[in-house]
Amino acid sequence: CLCVLYLPWSLFFSVNTLGLSRTADIRDYRRLDADCLANRDPFYHKLFPIQPHYFENGENGETVWLDAHYLYWERGGMDYTYDIYAEWPLREEAFDKEVARVTELFEGQGDNGSWKVVTVERGSYICHAYYTGDPLFAPVTDSYTYYIFAYDPEHLRVRYILCDSLEDGADQPYYLSLDWGE
Secondary structure (H helix, E strand, C coil): HHHHHHHHHHHHHHHHHEEEHHHHHHHHCCCCCCHHHHHCHHHHHHHHCCCCEEEEECCCCCECCCEEEEECCCCCCCCEEECCCCEEEECHHHHHHHHHHHHHHHHCCCECCEEEEEEEEEEEEEEEEECCCCCCCCCCCCEEEHHHHHHHHCCCEEEEEEEEEECCCCCHCCCHHCCCCC
């Protein structure tokens, strides 16, 4: 009798086992776990640049390391959650081109059913968001997906954010913990 009960429960717990991946090393930029849903997400691939911007060549040819940040973490299982975040400064011309590229990308999305497209100011950042779930910058109580491009025109910084979860608010998206210069 116990063997009959053990088999379904062991299968359930093995499928729902949470594997945790985490990195904050920008050299791991866009290296995601094979089962991370962002791998198959066309909007993620359009939003996040192919190469990170975390160093430049200085005037004398030396490498200048920039104040860049990156975070990827995924908790797998049936009710997965993952956050992908990158931030770095750009020079003015590159900043203007990137803001124009991503603004056009978000404008091309349009509202679609439960998906919304908004532009809001948050502290010193202007944020373009394409999302489903609770309103931006509010505690989450439901499953959610947030794509956010935020840029600070004063400091020429850009942020790329993807937070996705089926945990019905048991977790909170990473971007809520960021400093927005308020």
